[in-house]
Amino acid sequence: MTGSFTEKLHHGLGTIYDAENVYFDSDTDHQRLVIFKSVRFGRMMMLDGVTQTTEADEFIYHEMLTHVPILAHGAVRKVLSIGGGDGGMLREALRHKSVEKVTMVEIDPIVVELSRQHLPNHSQGAFDDPRTDLVFADGAAFAANPIDTYDVMIIDSTDPIGPGEVLFESGFYANTRKCLNPGGIVVTQNGVPFMQADELKGTLRHLRHFYKDASCYIATVPTYVCGPMAFGWGTDEPAHRQVPAGEIAKRYAASGLQTRYVNAEIHKAAFALPNFLRDMIA
Numbered sequence: 001m002t003g004s005f006t007e008k009l010h011h012g013l014g015t016i017y018d019a020e021n022v023y024f025d026s027d028t029d030h031q032r033l034v035i036f037k038s039v040r041f042g043r044m045m046m047l048d049g050v051t052q053t054t055e056a057d058e059f060i061y062h063e064m065l066t067h068v069p070i071l072a073h074g075a076v077r078k079v080l081s082i083g084g085g086d087g088g089m090l091r092e093a094l095r096h097k098s099v100e101k102v103t104m105v106e107i108d109p110i111v112v113e114l115s116r117q118h119l120p121n122h123s124q125g126a127f128d129d130p131r132t133d134l135v136f137a138d139g140a141a142f143a144a145n146p147i148d149t150y151d152v153m154i155i156d157s158t159d160p161i162g163p164g165e166v167l168f169e170s171g172f173y174a175n176t177r178k179c180l181n182p183g184g185i186v187v188t189q190n191g192v193p194f195m196q197a198d199e200l201k202g203t204l205r206h207l208r209h210f211y212k213d214a215s216c217y218i219a220t221v222p223t224y225v226c227g228p229m230a231f232g233w234g235t236d237e238p239a240h241r242q243v244p245a246g247e248i249a250k251r252y253a254a255s256g257l258q259t260r261y262v263n264a265e266i267h268k269a270a271f272a273l274p275n276f277l278r279d280m281i282a
Protein backbone atom coordinates (compact mmCIF):
# COMPACT_ATOMS: atom_id res chain seq x y z
CA MET A 1 0.00 0.00 0.00
CA THR A 2 1.33 3.46 -0.81
CA GLY A 3 -0.77 5.65 1.47
CA SER A 4 -4.39 6.69 1.12
CA PHE A 5 -6.68 9.47 -0.09
CA THR A 6 -9.59 10.82 1.96
CA GLU A 7 -12.69 12.31 0.43
CA LYS A 8 -14.30 15.00 2.55
CA LEU A 9 -17.09 16.11 0.20
CA HIS A 10 -19.61 15.90 3.00
CA HIS A 11 -19.17 18.02 6.15
CA GLY A 12 -18.40 15.84 9.18
CA LEU A 13 -17.74 12.72 7.11
CA GLY A 14 -14.60 11.30 5.47
CA THR A 15 -14.12 8.33 3.15
CA ILE A 16 -10.61 6.87 3.12
CA TYR A 17 -9.37 5.02 0.02
CA ASP A 18 -6.23 2.96 0.57
CA ALA A 19 -3.95 3.37 -2.45
CA GLU A 20 -1.77 0.71 -4.10
CA ASN A 21 -0.26 2.98 -6.74
CA VAL A 22 -0.49 6.72 -7.50
CA TYR A 23 -0.36 7.67 -11.20
CA PHE A 24 -0.88 11.43 -10.90
CA ASP A 25 -1.37 13.85 -8.03
CA SER A 26 -1.02 17.51 -8.99
CA ASP A 27 -2.83 20.72 -9.86
CA THR A 28 -4.02 21.37 -13.40
CA ASP A 29 -5.02 24.87 -14.51
CA HIS A 30 -8.52 24.12 -13.19
CA GLN A 31 -8.42 21.70 -10.24
CA ARG A 32 -6.44 19.18 -8.17
CA LEU A 33 -6.35 15.94 -10.13
CA VAL A 34 -5.49 12.61 -8.54
CA ILE A 35 -5.56 9.27 -10.35
CA PHE A 36 -4.56 6.22 -8.33
CA LYS A 37 -5.16 2.51 -7.95
CA SER A 38 -7.24 1.91 -4.87
CA VAL A 39 -7.17 -1.36 -2.92
CA ARG A 40 -10.95 -1.87 -3.17
CA PHE A 41 -12.25 -0.01 -6.26
CA GLY A 42 -9.49 -0.32 -8.85
CA ARG A 43 -8.20 2.72 -10.63
CA MET A 44 -10.03 5.89 -9.62
CA MET A 45 -10.05 9.65 -10.06
CA MET A 46 -10.55 12.43 -7.55
CA LEU A 47 -10.94 16.12 -8.43
CA ASP A 48 -10.48 18.74 -5.74
CA GLY A 49 -10.61 15.93 -3.20
CA VAL A 50 -13.94 14.55 -4.45
CA THR A 51 -14.38 11.03 -5.83
CA GLN A 52 -15.27 11.25 -9.51
CA THR A 53 -15.18 7.73 -10.84
CA THR A 54 -13.80 4.27 -10.12
CA GLU A 55 -13.24 1.23 -12.32
CA ALA A 56 -15.30 -0.87 -9.93
CA ASP A 57 -18.61 1.02 -10.07
CA GLU A 58 -18.48 3.49 -12.98
CA PHE A 59 -20.68 1.18 -15.06
CA ILE A 60 -23.66 1.94 -12.84
CA TYR A 61 -23.30 5.69 -13.15
CA HIS A 62 -22.43 5.85 -16.85
CA GLU A 63 -25.13 3.40 -17.94
CA MET A 64 -27.83 5.23 -15.96
CA LEU A 65 -26.63 8.70 -16.97
CA THR A 66 -26.55 7.81 -20.68
CA HIS A 67 -29.02 5.06 -21.63
CA VAL A 68 -32.03 6.29 -19.65
CA PRO A 69 -32.38 9.59 -21.57
CA ILE A 70 -31.32 8.12 -24.93
CA LEU A 71 -33.80 5.24 -24.79
CA ALA A 72 -36.56 7.36 -23.25
CA HIS A 73 -36.17 9.76 -26.19
CA GLY A 74 -36.11 6.95 -28.75
CA ALA A 75 -34.63 8.81 -31.73
CA VAL A 76 -31.34 10.31 -30.63
CA ARG A 77 -28.85 11.26 -33.32
CA LYS A 78 -26.75 13.89 -31.54
CA VAL A 79 -25.60 13.94 -27.91
CA LEU A 80 -23.95 16.81 -26.02
CA SER A 81 -21.86 16.09 -22.94
CA ILE A 82 -20.72 18.81 -20.57
CA GLY A 83 -17.78 17.43 -18.57
CA GLY A 84 -17.27 13.68 -18.71
CA GLY A 85 -13.50 13.93 -19.18
CA ASP A 86 -12.90 10.34 -18.02
CA GLY A 87 -14.64 9.07 -21.17
CA GLY A 88 -17.09 6.63 -19.55
CA MET A 89 -20.23 8.46 -20.63
CA LEU A 90 -18.77 8.93 -24.15
CA ARG A 91 -18.14 5.18 -24.36
CA GLU A 92 -21.74 4.40 -23.45
CA ALA A 93 -23.29 7.01 -25.78
CA LEU A 94 -21.33 5.71 -28.77
CA ARG A 95 -22.78 2.22 -28.22
CA HIS A 96 -26.05 3.46 -29.73
CA LYS A 97 -26.16 2.79 -33.49
CA SER A 98 -28.51 5.79 -33.93
CA VAL A 99 -25.94 8.21 -32.46
CA GLU A 100 -24.17 10.08 -35.24
CA LYS A 101 -22.23 12.56 -33.10
CA VAL A 102 -21.27 13.14 -29.48
CA THR A 103 -19.90 16.60 -28.71
CA MET A 104 -17.99 16.49 -25.43
CA VAL A 105 -17.24 19.88 -23.87
CA GLU A 106 -14.57 19.38 -21.21
CA ILE A 107 -12.88 22.30 -19.48
CA ASP A 108 -9.70 20.43 -18.53
CA PRO A 109 -7.61 18.82 -21.30
CA ILE A 110 -5.34 17.24 -18.66
CA VAL A 111 -8.25 15.18 -17.33
CA VAL A 112 -8.80 13.72 -20.81
CA GLU A 113 -5.09 13.20 -21.46
CA LEU A 114 -4.48 11.41 -18.15
CA SER A 115 -7.76 9.47 -18.27
CA ARG A 116 -6.75 8.10 -21.67
CA GLN A 117 -3.40 7.08 -20.15
CA HIS A 118 -4.39 5.83 -16.68
CA LEU A 119 -8.13 4.99 -16.97
CA PRO A 120 -8.17 3.22 -20.35
CA ASN A 121 -11.06 0.96 -19.30
CA HIS A 122 -13.28 4.03 -19.02
CA SER A 123 -13.01 5.38 -22.56
CA GLN A 124 -12.07 2.10 -24.33
CA GLY A 125 -11.10 4.04 -27.46
CA ALA A 126 -14.16 6.33 -27.42
CA PHE A 127 -12.04 9.46 -27.73
CA ASP A 128 -10.78 8.16 -31.10
CA ASP A 129 -14.22 7.31 -32.48
CA PRO A 130 -14.92 9.36 -35.65
CA ARG A 131 -18.30 10.37 -34.12
CA THR A 132 -16.55 12.03 -31.18
CA ASP A 133 -16.28 15.81 -31.32
CA LEU A 134 -14.06 16.85 -28.36
CA VAL A 135 -14.18 20.54 -27.41
CA PHE A 136 -11.96 21.91 -24.64
CA ALA A 137 -13.98 24.77 -23.19
CA ASP A 138 -16.11 25.86 -20.26
CA GLY A 139 -19.45 24.14 -20.66
CA ALA A 140 -21.28 27.25 -19.50
CA ALA A 141 -19.69 29.37 -22.23
CA PHE A 142 -20.42 26.66 -24.81
CA ALA A 143 -24.08 26.46 -23.79
CA ALA A 144 -24.41 30.23 -24.21
CA ASN A 145 -23.30 29.91 -27.85
CA PRO A 146 -23.60 26.26 -28.88
CA ILE A 147 -22.10 25.19 -32.23
CA ASP A 148 -24.98 22.78 -32.88
CA THR A 149 -28.22 21.49 -31.36
CA TYR A 150 -28.69 18.10 -29.75
CA ASP A 151 -31.33 15.52 -28.84
CA VAL A 152 -29.86 14.70 -25.42
CA MET A 153 -27.63 16.91 -23.26
CA ILE A 154 -25.78 15.21 -20.41
CA ILE A 155 -24.21 17.28 -17.65
CA ASP A 156 -21.51 14.88 -16.47
CA SER A 157 -19.84 17.45 -14.25
CA THR A 158 -18.14 17.63 -10.92
CA ASP A 159 -20.12 18.86 -7.92
CA PRO A 160 -20.66 22.64 -7.63
CA ILE A 161 -17.03 23.15 -6.58
CA GLY A 162 -14.43 25.06 -8.59
CA PRO A 163 -15.08 24.89 -12.35
CA GLY A 164 -18.28 22.92 -11.82
CA GLU A 165 -20.01 25.65 -9.82
CA VAL A 166 -21.23 27.55 -12.88
CA LEU A 167 -23.02 24.42 -14.14
CA PHE A 168 -25.48 24.66 -11.27
CA GLU A 169 -26.53 28.26 -11.92
CA SER A 170 -29.76 29.51 -13.46
CA GLY A 171 -28.09 31.09 -16.50
CA PHE A 172 -26.54 27.78 -17.49
CA TYR A 173 -29.84 25.91 -17.19
CA ALA A 174 -31.51 28.64 -19.26
CA ASN A 175 -28.89 28.13 -21.95
CA THR A 176 -29.42 24.36 -22.05
CA ARG A 177 -32.54 25.22 -24.03
CA LYS A 178 -30.32 26.73 -26.77
CA CYS A 179 -28.51 23.40 -27.02
CA LEU A 180 -31.54 21.11 -27.38
CA ASN A 181 -33.63 20.17 -30.41
CA PRO A 182 -37.43 20.24 -29.92
CA GLY A 183 -38.35 17.39 -27.58
CA GLY A 184 -34.75 17.10 -26.36
CA ILE A 185 -33.82 15.94 -22.87
CA VAL A 186 -31.26 17.37 -20.45
CA VAL A 187 -29.99 15.18 -17.59
CA THR A 188 -27.61 16.15 -14.81
CA GLN A 189 -25.40 14.43 -12.29
CA ASN A 190 -26.90 15.81 -9.11
CA GLY A 191 -25.09 14.20 -6.19
CA VAL A 192 -26.52 12.16 -3.30
CA PRO A 193 -29.69 13.96 -2.13
CA PHE A 194 -29.48 12.45 1.37
CA MET A 195 -26.35 14.62 1.80
CA GLN A 196 -26.69 17.22 -0.98
CA ALA A 197 -30.40 18.10 -0.87
CA ASP A 198 -29.88 21.77 -1.73
CA GLU A 199 -28.10 20.90 -4.98
CA LEU A 200 -30.97 18.76 -6.21
CA LYS A 201 -33.61 21.24 -5.05
CA GLY A 202 -31.74 24.03 -6.81
CA THR A 203 -31.42 22.10 -10.06
CA LEU A 204 -35.07 21.11 -10.10
CA ARG A 205 -36.18 24.65 -9.32
CA HIS A 206 -34.29 25.80 -12.42
CA LEU A 207 -35.37 22.88 -14.61
CA ARG A 208 -39.01 23.41 -13.62
CA HIS A 209 -38.66 27.05 -14.60
CA PHE A 210 -37.21 26.30 -18.02
CA TYR A 211 -38.91 23.01 -19.00
CA LYS A 212 -42.44 21.61 -19.09
CA ASP A 213 -41.37 18.39 -17.38
CA ALA A 214 -38.70 18.29 -14.66
CA SER A 215 -37.95 15.53 -12.21
CA CYS A 216 -35.15 13.18 -11.27
CA TYR A 217 -34.32 9.51 -11.27
CA ILE A 218 -32.01 7.61 -8.93
CA ALA A 219 -29.37 4.87 -8.75
CA THR A 220 -26.99 3.75 -6.03
CA VAL A 221 -23.31 4.12 -6.92
CA PRO A 222 -21.24 2.70 -4.02
CA THR A 223 -18.48 5.30 -4.08
CA TYR A 224 -20.96 8.22 -4.13
CA VAL A 225 -21.50 7.53 -0.45
CA CYS A 226 -24.63 7.84 1.74
CA GLY A 227 -27.38 6.60 -0.49
CA PRO A 228 -28.78 6.75 -3.99
CA MET A 229 -27.57 9.55 -6.26
CA ALA A 230 -29.97 11.68 -8.28
CA PHE A 231 -29.98 12.48 -11.97
CA GLY A 232 -31.86 15.69 -12.83
CA TRP A 233 -34.28 15.45 -15.79
CA GLY A 234 -35.68 18.28 -17.91
CA THR A 235 -37.61 18.22 -21.20
CA ASP A 236 -40.50 19.92 -22.98
CA GLU A 237 -41.83 16.47 -23.93
CA PRO A 238 -43.47 14.92 -20.81
CA ALA A 239 -44.17 11.71 -22.77
CA HIS A 240 -40.47 10.78 -22.58
CA ARG A 241 -40.77 10.03 -18.87
CA GLN A 242 -44.05 8.13 -19.37
CA VAL A 243 -42.98 5.73 -22.11
CA PRO A 244 -44.84 2.47 -21.27
CA ALA A 245 -42.73 -0.34 -19.82
CA GLY A 246 -43.40 -2.56 -22.83
CA GLU A 247 -42.09 0.08 -25.25
CA ILE A 248 -39.00 0.71 -23.10
CA ALA A 249 -38.35 -3.03 -23.04
CA LYS A 250 -38.62 -3.12 -26.84
CA ARG A 251 -36.16 -0.25 -27.16
CA TYR A 252 -33.62 -1.92 -24.85
CA ALA A 253 -33.94 -5.17 -26.78
CA ALA A 254 -33.63 -3.40 -30.15
CA SER A 255 -30.61 -1.35 -28.99
CA GLY A 256 -28.47 -4.48 -28.74
CA LEU A 257 -26.83 -2.95 -25.66
CA GLN A 258 -24.91 -5.33 -23.39
CA THR A 259 -25.28 -3.64 -20.01
CA ARG A 260 -24.23 -4.62 -16.48
CA TYR A 261 -26.70 -2.45 -14.63
CA VAL A 262 -29.50 -0.80 -16.56
CA ASN A 263 -32.39 -2.72 -18.14
CA ALA A 264 -35.97 -1.76 -18.97
CA GLU A 265 -37.28 -2.54 -15.46
CA ILE A 266 -34.49 -0.60 -13.77
CA HIS A 267 -35.08 2.28 -16.21
CA LYS A 268 -38.74 2.56 -15.22
CA ALA A 269 -38.15 1.91 -11.52
CA ALA A 270 -35.44 4.59 -11.32
CA PHE A 271 -38.13 7.28 -11.56
CA ALA A 272 -40.00 5.82 -8.55
CA LEU A 273 -38.83 8.07 -5.73
CA PRO A 274 -38.97 7.35 -1.99
CA ASN A 275 -41.27 9.68 -0.05
CA PHE A 276 -38.44 11.69 1.55
CA LEU A 277 -37.12 12.47 -1.93
CA ARG A 278 -40.56 13.23 -3.34
CA ASP A 279 -41.12 15.65 -0.45
CA MET A 280 -37.64 17.15 -0.94
CA ILE A 281 -38.32 18.08 -4.57
CA ALA A 282 -42.04 18.89 -4.21
Ligand code: SAM
Pocket (backbone or CB within 6 Å): 045, 047, 051, 052, 053, 061, 082, 083, 084, 085, 086, 105, 106, 107, 108, 111, 137, 138, 139, 140, 156, 157, 158, 159, 162, 163, 164, 165, 166, 167, 189
Ligand atom coordinates in the same frame (compact mmCIF):
# COMPACT_ATOMS: atom_id res chain seq x y z
N1 SAM B 1 -18.80 10.99 -12.78
C1 SAM B 1 -18.36 12.18 -12.13
C2 SAM B 1 -19.32 12.61 -11.10
O1 SAM B 1 -20.45 12.23 -11.18
O2 SAM B 1 -18.90 13.29 -10.19
C3 SAM B 1 -18.06 13.24 -13.13
C4 SAM B 1 -16.85 12.80 -13.88
S1 SAM B 1 -16.05 13.88 -14.92
C5 SAM B 1 -14.43 13.54 -14.41
C6 SAM B 1 -16.39 15.53 -14.35
C7 SAM B 1 -15.75 16.48 -15.33
O3 SAM B 1 -16.41 17.74 -15.34
C8 SAM B 1 -14.27 16.78 -15.06
O4 SAM B 1 -13.48 16.24 -16.11
C9 SAM B 1 -14.20 18.30 -15.01
O5 SAM B 1 -13.00 18.83 -15.58
C10 SAM B 1 -15.43 18.68 -15.81
N2 SAM B 1 -15.92 20.04 -15.59
C11 SAM B 1 -16.08 20.68 -14.41
N3 SAM B 1 -16.55 21.93 -14.63
C12 SAM B 1 -16.70 22.07 -15.97
C13 SAM B 1 -17.14 23.13 -16.82
N4 SAM B 1 -17.53 24.31 -16.30
N5 SAM B 1 -17.17 22.92 -18.15
C14 SAM B 1 -16.78 21.72 -18.69
N6 SAM B 1 -16.33 20.68 -17.94
C15 SAM B 1 -16.29 20.86 -16.59
